[in-house]
Amino acid sequence: MSEEPAIDIRELSKAYLVYKKPADRLKQALAPKLYSVMRPVANLTGKTLTTPMYYDPFWALRPLTLTVRRGETLGVIGRNGSGKSTLLQLLCGTLTPTTGEARTNGRIAALLELGSGFNPEYTGRENIHLNASILGLTPQEVDQRIDEILAFADIGEHVDQPTKTYSSGMTMRLAFSVIAHVDADILVVDEALAVGDAYFQQKCMRWLRKFRERGTVLFCGHDTSAVINLCQRAIWLDKGQAKLIGPARDVCEAYTAAVNAQAMGIPEPEVRHPSSATSEAGLATLKVPVKEGAARSLHSKSIGVLPQIVQLAEPSDHSASYGSGDAQVIAVSMTRENGEPLHLIYGGEKVRVTVAVKANVTIENPIIGFFVKDRLGQPLFGDNTFDSYVDHNILLEPGKEAIASFVFSLPLLLTGTYIITAAVASGTLNAPVMHDWLHDALSFDVMSPLLTGVLVGIAMEKIEMKVIDEEERAVI
Numbered sequence: 410m411s412e413e414p415a416i417d418i419r420e421l422s423k424a425y426l427v428y429k430k431p432a433d434r435l436k437q438a439l440a441p442k443l444y445s446v447m448r449p450v451a452n453l454t455g456k457t458l459t460t461p462m463y464y465d466p467f468w469a470l471r472p473l474t475l476t477v478r479r480g481e482t483l484g485v486i487g488r489n490g491s492g493k494s495t496l497l498q499l500l501c502g503t504l505t506p507t508t509g510e511a512r513t514n515g516r517i518a519a520l521l522e523l524g525s526g527f528n529p530e531y532t533g534r535e536n537i538h539l540n541a542s543i544l545g546l547t548p549q550e551v552d553q554r555i556d557e558i559l560a561f562a563d564i565g566e567h568v569d570q571p572t573k574t575y576s577s578g579m580t581m582r583l584a585f586s587v588i589a590h591v592d593a594d595i596l597v598v599d600e601a602l603a604v605g606d607a608y609f610q611q612k613c614m615r616w617l618r619k620f621r622e623r624g625t626v627l628f629c630g631h632d633t634s635a636v637i638n639l640c641q642r643a644i645w646l647d648k649g650q651a652k653l654i655g656p657a658r659d660v661c662e663a664y665t666a667a668v669n670a671q672a673m674g675i676p677e678p679e680v681r682h683p684s685s686a687t688s689e690a691g692l693a694t695l696k697v698p699v700k701e702g703a704a705r706s707l708h709s710k711s712i713g714v715l716p717q718i719v720q721l722a723e724p725s726d727h728s729a730s731y732g733s734g735d736a737q738v739i740a741v742s743m744t745r746e747n748g749e750p751l752h753l754i755y756g757g758e759k760v761r762v763t764v765a766v767k768a769n770v771t772i773e774n775p776i777i778g779f780f781v782k783d784r785l786g787q788p789l790f791g792d793n794t795f796d797s798y799v800d801h802n803i804l805l806e807p808g809k810e811a812i813a814s815f816v817f818s819l820p821l822l823l824t825g826t827y828i829i830t831a832a833v834a835s836g837t838l839n840a841p842v843m844h845d846w847l848h849d850a851l852s853f854d855v856m857s858p859l860l861t862g863v864l865v866g867i868a869m870e871k872i873e874m875k876v877i878d879e880e881e882r883a884v885i
């Protein structure tokens with residue numbers, strides 16, 4: 410049983426029937442019956458009548474064969490209209506295939522097209538019952554889990570309002586909460602996940618990372634950094650065809666190269682399909698053609714002064730935390746080095762993150778730390794007080810507070826929302842006793858005009874370029 414793949418797709422395809430005129434749809438519905446009556450008469454006169462087709466088939470998905478192992482996370486990427494939703498809907502059974510089949514082993518739950526599974530006239534509570542039962546829970550099981558579902562969604566009294574009155578963020582909270590509580594074996598999620606506030610997204614990402622330890626995930630979207638971050642393998646769909654299947658990084662790089670080439674008006678890089686023997690391993694040999702005579706103008710720019718607008722949000726009241734409770738994080742802030750509020754910051758400038766904690770019992774040698782995570786919950790950078798204070802024998806008595814501040818040059822960050830996690834512990838770094846770990850202590854938004862394609866940038870001190878001759882080449 411455990412050797413069975415979670416998803417087994419054989420020659421799966423979908424052709425939509427496209428009618429030129431609305432009347433053609435009616436003709437097509439009537440034609441088979443009409444022709445079955447006319448055919449025997451025609452046969453008597455020695456003619457053969459074939460039923461005409463009033464539609465053109467549009468192949469949204471060409472025959473695809475693919476297996477996904479249990480516990481694997483597969484990314485599905487491709488441009489708009491490439492067939493991603495069609496594939497996922499075929500898997501979920503909401504579309505019927507034209508050829509082939511998709512077999513799934515285990516309970517499958519999908520978060521596709523936000524709220525599409527909700528009846529807008531029903532209240533949130535009624536939709537929980539409806540969706541959870543569609544996903545296989547008995548009414549008793551829904552009753553047992555409803556408090557957990559509501560706690561996870563955290564939408565307060567809105568739960569008794571019709572979902573047509575919900576914001577997209579609230580719909581997302583409820584929809585995700587339901588699929589998180591139905592004991593799914595296979596989860597199919599698309600970029601609907603990007604809806605909602607940063608704190609809830611972090612909660613979903615934490616849940617998703619945990620789910621990956623036991624379940625199979627299909628993650629669909631245009632966002633290659635999310636696919637690289639979450640998925641082991643990826644499939645790139647192009648005009649309904651699987652253009653490349655392989656390790657997520659290779660597939661995303663090939664896809665990004667093709668998208669960039671198209672934007673630059675140069676031919677797409679050649680993509681070599683892996684042979685079936687090596688399809689699970691490395692692949693994708695790329696040759697990037699350069700447009701002949703493409704003159705590039707070169708600017709010198711001072712990277713150290715990229716304006717980044719940093720907007721701090723209020724700390725979340727609902728931040729999840731864990732720890733012994735012997736001490737707790739009571740405040741977290743990010744300011745300029747001198748403590749002034751932060752609004753507009755230039756790349757490479759100094760900032761100060763301050764974490765205040767309070768002891769509930771005597772804490773010997775507290776360790777206070779923080780790290781900054783991106784929207785996918787991936788830690789980017791951070792530090793703690795351990796190395797600097799390991800020999801200081803600090804005793805934090807019950808009711809007393811301590812603050813730690815960290816001054817550093819803020820790396821250049823991509824536009825987006827970032828979250829600061831803060832924690833207080835004691836013991837050692839290898840065997841810490843965690844007193845309070847506050848997942849989402851503070852968030853800040855960055856507007857950055859220039860950077861793309863990296864997690865963080867650094868303030869370059871100097872960038873130079875010059876044309877060299879062979880002699881100079883020899884000394885490099």
Ligand SMILES: Nc1ncnc2c1ncn2[C@@H]1O[C@H](COP(=O)(O)OP(=O)(O)OP(=O)(O)O)[C@@H](O)[C@H]1O
Nearest residue numbers: 425426467469487488489490491492493494495496
């Ligand atoms: N019911 C339909 N009838 C005809 N064509 C359809 C139908 N549904 C989808 N298509 C077409 O099938 C192709 C694939 O659509 P699909 O929604 O699967 O793409 P996608 O990769 O999910 O796109 P996006 O990234 O924009 O969501 C598109 O060209 C779309 O126009």
